[in-house]
Amino acid sequence: MALVFTTTLLSFLLLVSSLGYLANAKTHNHDFVVQQTNIKRLCKTHNSITVNGQFPGPTLEVNNGDTLVIHVVNKARYNVTIHWHGVRQITTGWADGPEFITQCPIRPGGSYTYRFTISGQEGTLWWHAHSSWLRATVYGAIVIHPKLGDSYPFPKPKRDSVIALGEWWDANPIDVIREATRTGAAPNVSDAYTINGQPGDLYSCSSKDTVIVPIDSGETNLIRVINAALNQQLFFTIANHKLTVVGADASYVKPFTTSVLMLGPGQTTDVLIKADQAPGRYYIAARAYASAQGAPFDNTTTTAILEYKTATCTAAKCATSKPIMPPLPAYNDTATATAFTTSFRSPRKVMVPTEIDDSLFITAGLGINQCPPKTRARNCQGPNGTRFTASMNNVSFVLPSNFSLLQAHQQRVPGVFTTDFPAKPPVKFDYTGNVSQSLWQPSRGTKVYKLKYGARVQIVLQGTNIFTAENHPIHLHGYDFYILAEGFGNFNPKTDTAKFNLVDPPLRNTVSLPVKGWAVIRFVADNPGAWIMHCHLDVHIGWGLAMVFLVDNGIGPMQTLEKPPPDLPVC
Numbered sequence: 001m002a003l004v005f006t007t008t009l010l011s012f013l014l015l016v017s018s019l020g021y022l023a024n025a026k027t028h029n030h031d032f033v034v035q036q037t038n039i040k041r042l043c044k045t046h047n048s049i050t051v052n053g054q055f056p057g058p059t060l061e062v063n064n065g066d067t068l069v070i071h072v073v074n075k076a077r078y079n080v081t082i083h084w085h086g087v088r089q090i091t092t093g094w095a096d097g098p099e100f101i102t103q104c105p106i107r108p109g110g111s112y113t114y115r116f117t118i119s120g121q122e123g124t125l126w127w128h129a130h131s132s133w134l135r136a137t138v139y140g141a142i143v144i145h146p147k148l149g150d151s152y153p154f155p156k157p158k159r160d161s162v163i164a165l166g167e168w169w170d171a172n173p174i175d176v177i178r179e180a181t182r183t184g185a186a187p188n189v190s191d192a193y194t195i196n197g198q199p200g201d202l203y204s205c206s207s208k209d210t211v212i213v214p215i216d217s218g219e220t221n222l223i224r225v226i227n228a229a230l231n232q233q234l235f236f237t238i239a240n241h242k243l244t245v246v247g248a249d250a251s252y253v254k255p256f257t258t259s260v261l262m263l264g265p266g267q268t269t270d271v272l273i274k275a276d277q278a279p280g281r282y283y284i285a286a287r288a289y290a291s292a293q294g295a296p297f298d299n300t301t302t303t304a305i306l307e308y309k310t311a312t313c314t315a316a317k318c319a320t321s322k323p324i325m326p327p328l329p330a331y332n333d334t335a336t337a338t339a340f341t342t343s344f345r346s347p348r349k350v351m352v353p354t355e356i357d358d359s360l361f362i363t364a365g366l367g368i369n370q371c372p373p374k375t376r377a378r379n380c381q382g383p384n385g386t387r388f389t390a391s392m393n394n395v396s397f398v399l400p401s402n403f404s405l406l407q408a409h410q411q412r413v414p415g416v417f418t419t420d421f422p423a424k425p426p427v428k429f430d431y432t433g434n435v436s437q438s439l440w441q442p443s444r445g446t447k448v449y450k451l452k453y454g455a456r457v458q459i460v461l462q463g464t465n466i467f468t469a470e471n472h473p474i475h476l477h478g479y480d481f482y483i484l485a486e487g488f489g490n491f492n493p494k495t496d497t498a499k500f501n502l503v504d505p506p507l508r509n510t511v512s513l514p515v516k517g518w519a520v521i522r523f524v525a526d527n528p529g530a531w532i533m534h535c536h537l538d539v540h541i542g543w544g545l546a547m548v549f550l551v552d553n554g555i556g557p558m559q560t561l562e563k564p565p566p567d568l569p570v571c
């Protein structure tokens, strides 16, 4: 009797509290009009693609638990889709956004409404176009505050600022990628990096628009850093100020203090900054972490200004002073990048899957395709008359063109993909040694790896030295994963398994795969759908550095992919 009473009371209390929670959760409606907009940067005006004429696009500000309904209208001349980077999209896979994976593109003149709920995520995420190179100008922040009534796991910051790092071409980015696709060569590198869309004082015609980040003496502020650059890992620092990292990819982390951050494209890092310096102006700066030896990269530096708004620091005294410039690590400073990426821990002990159902070993790296005889030389401008490519487990991923993978999966359309993505490399070799050129040419395919609902998955990601080794920011859609360990050289199960952090590993959606190294991640496949895992350098995804997990439905509506929305774009 007593037990029955207790459980009834308990479920009543649970019902009341979940109703209370539902009452607090809000639905935010937004219209995103993708359109051409004149934007002047580096002394020249370009007709760029933006959302609502804004660059960067609008910031979406929500509380954990809220629902977003975003009506996207495509008034531009390109196909477009929007991806909500890092949002788990549990059972709402149709709203994830990568073109030809979860939907066909929204064609010029078309529209699509994305509906999804933010659940259990707090911190900073972002949204961006997931079609060709449109995300160069089509991106914005997603700021997720704690649920109403909940607090941050640190004292409430006085101010909250977003810093989105971007990459600017003094050209149409779509022309840049189309030219590279035609020639087979690497695409032109960018001409500037940007902070909230502005290159800053070190570039021509830019100083008058340099972004100012306000701070007042004594206060502690939250800065949400997003790497929205297309193709470049970036170091980030603020002159004379320590940064206390408190979150990444919309999960809190055990706080640690550093003077420099390194973010791969796709990653976010939330930091607290205390105004404990003499009132004045301090540069916020970012420039490349370029891990590939000898490859060209944009070696410029973007800046914004951290400006004290103190009474004693009036316009006359401070606002005209030259900001202090911080030192930045050398472009190839892998030691600093590694010291940073290995400092992350979850705030407390977490439930890491210990038994594994699907154990994968996936190589990730570049390749080159020999040009078949009779191919025109102008289409073979890669190294020594080849074309650049890239692969995972020697499969260079090819996007379908007549169905999205999720549609093909759901409607059982044959001939769109095969389910034979290999769980291990087809050939074992010294991945980080001097790789024989006979192994440099991957095969092509639209191959997926099937997972049962609830499967516990481990992936050893292994970088290769094929053509050139480099750091790859590997991003998984639909999931956050624990990063158990990372290291250099070839992963060795005999010695490296002992290094796994099974206690408090960080939870991320993008892992920085070390140059000539490996990383191990684990997740539970508790979200049905078609989820792409890819390098977040757009130049590499275009070359095929991607694969897709197809995750089955489980039991009941909470474990089943919703029906496709009626306005889902079809090919």
Ligand SMILES: *[C@@H]1O[C@H](CO)[C@@H](O)[C@H](O)[C@H]1NC(C)=O
Pocket: 171, 172, 175, 176, 179, 188
């Ligand atoms: C790429 O760079 C080359 C060399 O500077 C230039 O001639 C070409 O026009 C650029 N391509 C695009 C699409 O901007």
Ligand SMILES: *[C@@H]1O[C@H](CO)[C@@H](O)[C@H](O)[C@H]1NC(C)=O
Pocket: 299
């Ligand atoms: C950037 O690279 C160019 C050549 O591409 C070189 O002339 C210049 O000195 C480099 N700048 C820096 C700051 O390294």
Ligand SMILES: *[C@@H]1O[C@H](CO)[C@@H](O)[C@H](O)[C@H]1NC(C)=O
Pocket: 330, 332, 334
């Ligand atoms: C980094 O680059 C400098 C020259 O710019 C070179 O002397 C040094 O050996 C490089 N370090 C590494 C680790 O590649």
Ligand SMILES: *[C@@H]1O[C@H](CO)[C@@H](O)[C@H](O)[C@H]1NC(C)=O
Pocket: 383, 384
């Ligand atoms: C290109 O050719 C040169 C000379 O034959 C050779 O030394 C080099 O290894 C080749 N590079 C590639 C990427 O094939």
Ligand SMILES: *[C@@H]1O[C@H](CO)[C@@H](O)[C@H](O)[C@H]1NC(C)=O
Pocket: 401, 402, 403, 413, 414, 415, 416
């Ligand atoms: C979709 O495209 C693939 C590859 O071009 C082709 O093999 C398949 O038959 C097409 N499927 C349908 C239903 O048109």
Ligand SMILES: *[C@@H]1O[C@H](CO)[C@@H](O)[C@H](O)[C@H]1NC(C)=O
Pocket: 434, 435
């Ligand atoms: C890599 O192997 C090739 C072919 O075996 C050889 O020609 C080359 O010298 C080697 N390079 C290095 C750096 O060992």
Ligand SMILES: *[C@@H]1O[C@H](CO)[C@@H](O)[C@H](O)[C@H]1NC(C)=O
Pocket: 394, 426, 427, 438, 439, 440, 441, 442, 443
């Ligand atoms: C990849 O597959 C191609 C084609 O089958 C083969 O020539 C090449 O050696 C393979 N490379 C690796 C690294 O497995």
Ligand SMILES: *[C@@H]1O[C@H](CO)[C@@H](O)[C@H](O)[C@H]1NC(C)=O
Pocket: 079, 104, 105, 107, 401, 570, 571
């Ligand atoms: C735009 O998307 C459609 C499918 O919806 C596709 O057939 C077409 O090739 C795409 N256009 C470009 C330029 O990619």
Ligand SMILES: [Cu+2]
Pocket: 471, 472, 473, 535, 536, 537, 540, 545
């Ligand atoms: Cu990559």
